[in-house]
Amino acid sequence: MTRKYFGTDGIRGTANQEPMTAEIALRVGKSAGKKFAGRGNFRHRVVIGKDTRLSGYMVEPALTAGFTSAGMDVILVGPLPTPAIAMLTRSLRADLGVMISASHNSFEDNGIKLFGPDGYKLSDEVEMSIEEDIIDDSNIVLAEPKLLGRAQRLDDAQGRYIEFAKSSFPRRQLLKGLKIVVDCANGAAYKVAPTVLWELEADVISMGVSPNGFNINKDCGSTSTAAMCKRVVEEGADLGIALDGDADRLLICDEKGRLIDGDQLMALIAKTWQQRDQLRGGGIVSTVMSNMGLEKFLEDINLTLVRTGVGDRYVVEHMRRHDFNVGGEQSGHIVLNDYSTTGDGLIAALQVLSVIVDEKKPVSEVCHNFEPYPQVLKNVRFKKGDPLAAEAVKKAINDGEIRLGNEGRLLIRKSGTEPLIRVMGEGVNDDLVNEIVDNIVSEVTASAE
Incomplete structure (x- = not known):
């Protein structure tokens, strides 16, 4: 099954546009809640943290509603680093941890990262099973009224x-x-x-x-x-x-x-x-x-x-x-x-x-332990399609690899979090690396238009 929502680091996108809407956040809460709340006959808990983006005020309550509707108790910790959420998930014996953040992106973006009870990010398989229910949540059975979850804030989370x-x-x-x-x-x-x-x-x-x-x-x-x-x-x-x-x-x-x-x-x-x-x-x-x-x-x-x-x-x-x-x-x-x-x-x-x-x-x-090889990284934004499939791009990459030989390497890939093609070149000869990267970027740009 092709991924629609989850990338290499959770779900990410422009706030208030799919997939980063309140509706999708609600579905994430219901879908992940269904998967984790059904294990064992005891109360289940999820820790939710966020960074400082404006859209966190939209995503946080939507996730909370989704989890509580699935019967999970929610512990809200406010703005804290991603690793703090992983730590608190383990420390509080929670079933799940959620970080609302788009990491290094600008404020317009936001994201949802999920951690398992061991504090590690969820596997691709678990994310895919959650994604299936996000796409079609008609099979999710919500909690009975008496089994709805509660939400509370953890005041000393920063100190912990x-x-x-x-x-x-x-x-x-x-x-x-x-x-x-x-x-x-x-x-x-x-x-x-x-x-x-x-x-x-x-x-x-x-x-x-x-x-x-x-x-x-x-x-x-x-x-x-x-x-x-x-x-x-x-x-x-x-x-x-x-x-x-x-x-x-x-x-x-x-x-x-x-x-x-x-x-x-x-x-x-x-x-x-x-x-x-x-x-x-x-x-x-x-x-x-x-x-x-x-x-x-x-x-x-x-x-x-x-x-x-x-x-x-x-x-x-x-x-x-x-x-x-x-x-x-x-x-x-x-x-x-x-x-x-x-x-x-x-x-x-x-x-x-x-x-x-x-x-x-x-x-x-x-802190200076080695001299790095000259390395050039450039990004090309694209709107649709696959610029890397273009024959002109393939030829430019092949020609560059031949010219570098054993004195360097190329790495051309799609970003896992943004609509970008990343073109990286590395080698002993700085001028040669720059020339090869510029040639590839030129062809990728032409193919992306």
């Missing part, structure tokens, strides 16, 4: 996550003496991230902590880091931390204002955990987007890089099957499953900060 995040940081350490700029993207971590750093005694300079429903990810956060990098230099800070709208993504900049991506951060954590005899799996798991420089660095320290398809859920699935405890994406999703079941930008930042405290060196030295 703050303590959870701090527990991942070594008790022997503090952040005293470190000046840190933290950009919360006007998103879900706008309260908890600065609080965690402050309680660990850092000198905290906060940005992106005034959400108004419209400014999430707008010129701030991990997808727009220029202001943070500039602020680090202006303030003479030791580093900057940038999260995205739902705080499952992390980028860092050093004291010189230079950006450090997820590949460099994974290299640092893998090397440190290997030295501490903490690393499992003999390496790390990342996606096809990770730089070839990371792969070479890991080889040099006798570790492997396992690549998966794009999407942190596929990284996590491989980690679980093969007992890895470090994985992630170049974009900054870093999964450390000793602590969390999904990407957690704040916990990843604390692991990096632990190394910085131990080594007592500038961030530019600690």
Whole structure:
């Protein structure tokens, strides 16, 4: 069955347009409620969190209505990071967790992410079974009046996550003496991230902590880091931390204002955990987007890089099957499953900060572990059809692969969350990579019109 609603990271789209309407959210609640409320003769619970988008006020009550109509009790926690919802789902022994967020997208979009009772994102099979009932909910039997669910707010949810995040940081350490700029993207971590750093005694300079429903990810956060990098230099800070709208993504900049991506951060954590005899799996798991420089660095320290398809859920699935405890994406999703079941930008930042405290060196030295191969990524938006099926596009890709040979690689794919074709090229020769990517983009653009 072809997926209609679920993509690589739940359901996502423009708010108040299908699939992100109140009606679809209601159906998600009823459909997921049907699947999870029917197990065992006891009360069933779902945790619902959100980021700071205006449309969260529409989606949250619609989901609540759907779940309560299916007989599930709803625990509302308000704006919190995605990993906090995964943690609270396990901690509260809930049957299901829901995060209302479109992650790094602008405020016009929203999304629905579902977590199982173990705190992991639902499998493709479970999502498909829920989707069948979203498409046709005529077979859903709603709860009897006396079995309707209740909804209540959990007032101390933020404090629970703050303590959870701090527990991942070594008790022997503090952040005293470190000046840190933290950009919360006007998103879900706008309260908890600065609080965690402050309680660990850092000198905290906060940005992106005034959400108004419209400014999430707008010129701030991990997808727009220029202001943070500039602020680090202006303030003479030791580093900057940038999260995205739902705080499952992390980028860092050093004291010189230079950006450090997820590949460099994974290299640092893998090397440190290997030295501490903490690393499992003999390496790390990342996606096809990770730089070839990371792969070479890991080889040099006798570790492997396992690549998966794009999407942190596929990284996590491989980690679980093969007992890895470090994985992630170049974009900054870093999964450390000793602590969390999904990407957690704040916990990843604390692991990096632990190394910085131990080594007592500038961030530019600690976090720069390899020279990345020149890499170019460009996006082409399309409205319908399949531009990648065009013969001219296929030829441009084939010609590019021949020209790169063993000195590089190409990755051309459809985005799993937006109507985009992503064209990535990587290789030793920067000029050649740019020329090949531009040729492919030109052909894709022509085919997408």
